[in-house]
Amino acid sequence: MTHRLAIIGLGIMGRRMLDNVLQHPAFEVSGVWDPSAESVAKTRQVLPGVAIQSSAEAAMAGADAVYLACPPGPRKAYALQATAAGQGVFMEKPLGTDNAQSRDLVAQLAKGRLPGVVNFTQAASRGFEELHRAMAAGEAGEILGIDILVNYPAWPRAWQKDADWLRLREEGGYTREVISHFLFLAGRFLGPLTLQQASPRYPQDPTLCELDMLARLTTADGKPVTVMATTGGQQPDRQEVTVRGSRMNHQFREFFQLWRSDGGPWVEALDWSTEDPRKSALQRQLSEVDLWLRGQPHKLATAEEALAVQELVEAMLAGKG
Known part of the structure; x- marks a missing residue:
């Protein structure tokens, strides 16, 4: 059984994660989105078969978990939207730049179906x-x-x-x-x-x-x-x-x-x-995301x-x- 993962943000890290998700047996991509036409074009150039939705909401619909690779500003809103929908939240760092806002985010994530996790890429390296x-x-x-x-x-x-x-x-x-x-x-x-x-x-x-x-x-x-x-x-x-x-x-x-x-x-x-270190790190991270989504102990931040x-x-x- 695979997990349906939505990706919000198709910059460098979002495209890199998307490529690795497509290669990991535990996942399928349910939807991706970015407000930047340039980032969308680069994604289509590298991964032409990926369906890119018209909005973040459309990309997140039906996902088991949402990976947030957007800048810090909108990250909290998307994270809370996913939590309210019962979806797991896997996000880039930092949580934000306002400590009070981030403390509130952490408190709200703790009330979700799954505790939020963060992509410090060395965690499972x-x-x-x-x-x-x-x-x-x-x-x-x-x-x-x-x-x-x-x-x-x-x-x-x-x-x-x-x-x-x-x-x-x-x-x-x-x-x-x-x-x-x-x-x-x-x-x-x-x-x-x-x-x-x-x-x-x-x-x-x-x-x-x-x-x-x-x-x-x-x-x-x-x-x-x-x-x-x-x-x-x-x-x-x-x-x-x-x-x-x-x-x-x-x-x-x-x-x-x-x-x-x-x-x-x-x-x-x-x-x-015998292996590429950057790809190894992300594949190992995704294996930990799989454990997290199945409610098992994991190494993620x-x-x-x-x-x-x-x-x-x-x-x-x-x-x-």
């Missing part, structure tokens, strides 16, 4: 699985802290330019879009985080998002999570999250690569010779976890200390 294994086996030793390092020559990145809202301070910025993933990672492995200090740097144009972000967070027992993120200059994109252990460090690069070091050179912890990340992110963007 092979990298998370391997790090959990190494920690449980004692190979990493005591976890001492996590360092998050991000460098982009420009934001948004070239492949994200179609999503113009990503460059704007109101809803966009890489702290919301990228660093949130790594704060989720830190929370999963270290527990709840508290922001101690944050120093964002913004351009002169008040409508544009952050240029740099420096921040320090701590766990309940004082373990540090540090963030250093910058934009500008000429180099490849750099996204590294180092989980420091007393016996072994593990480092995520580009989300899905996992490396490790016991003091010597970094070596790859995973073999990707809860709406409560996503809210905790959002509150940290918005505090970082406001600056502290």
Whole structure:
């Protein structure tokens, strides 16, 4: 028995998820929609057989669950509409940019037939699985802290330019879009985080998002999570999250690569010779969505976890200390 999944939002992430849903045996696409004629045209070009509805309501009708890949602004309204119809809500992050509104959303999602879940794409990844294994086996030793390092020559990145809202301070910025993933990672492995200090740097144009972000967070027992993120200059994109252990460090690069070091050179912890890491992550996520829809234990991020990340992110963007 397959689940009928509606997709609202056909930007980069929506099209990527749509392609993966069509390849996953547990799902069928019940409807898709986007208000942008350009996004619709790109979807038809890549996936010409997909029927695109005339409205979000038409796309959502009859679905078992709704995947929301739209910008943060309209996300709450669609999520509540789906919840009222008894549909599961699987959404992109952030939940929103207004913490009070997002707290209300989480409270309302909790009353639905299924608790809402959020697409932090590393949650079911092979990298998370391997790090959990190494920690449980004692190979990493005591976890001492996590360092998050991000460098982009420009934001948004070239492949994200179609999503113009990503460059704007109101809803966009890489702290919301990228660093949130790594704060989720830190929370999963270290527990709840508290922001101690944050120093964002913004351009002169008040409508544009952050240029740099420096921040320090701590766990309940004082373990540090540090963030250093910058934009500008000429180099490849750099996204590294180092989980420091007393016996072994593990480092995520580009989300899905996992490396490790016991003091010597970094070596790859995973073999990707037989599968594509990005496709693997989304297929594994969809398998967890299948478990969630069947009421079974799953690895997906809860709406409560996503809210905790959002509150940290918005505090970082406001600056502290």
